[in-house]
Amino acid sequence: MSGWGLGWFGGGQQKKEAPKKAILQLREQLEMLNKREKHLQNQMDEQDGLARKYVNTNKTAAKAALRRKKAFEHSLEQTQSQIMTLEREVYSIETANINKETLDAMKNAGAAMKHIHAGLTIDKVDDVMEGLREQHAIGDEISEAITSGVTTSAIDEDDLEDELAELQQEALDEQMLNTGPVPVGDKVGRLPSAPQAEVKGKTPARVEEDDEEEELRKLQAEMAM
16 A cells, blocks of 8 residues: 555655665765775775885784785775776766656657647648738738828929039038148149140259259148148
């Protein structure tokens, strides 16, 4: 009867807690074995010290110390082997438990997706989208019907040209105020080039003076930029 009751009421919880309980027990045993390992290592070191102490003065005592050291060494090897076995078991249980919990989470996710999609079909989605398209079309028709009766007065193109010219003049005036006087380079660029014959007829001094003037104009234009 007690087993039947646990199966109905406490069995699921016990199965869930079983991995944690097993891991806890294994870790407690590991802690004990680690202490034993440390103790055996200390015993070995102690017997090794005695053997070294009596190696030249008392060979019988030195041999006895070595025998005890060998016994402790054998026990230490067994303990270390047990530690490795228990650590492997802990890792295996933890991995298996993680795999199980991951699988349970995936099952729950699948059930949730199934529940969400239970009321959805492709036909229902198509119907909803078609309804939305129809409503958008009706809205567009209503907007067009409302605005179709609104007439706009004719726009005079001459007035637009005059207003555009005013805006261009305002922009030009503002640009001239911001940039200051027109750069010298712009004026130079608009001057007609001197006839080639006149250049040939100039004296070397005049040519040099013209070159200096040209260099000065270039310098002024660069400074105005």
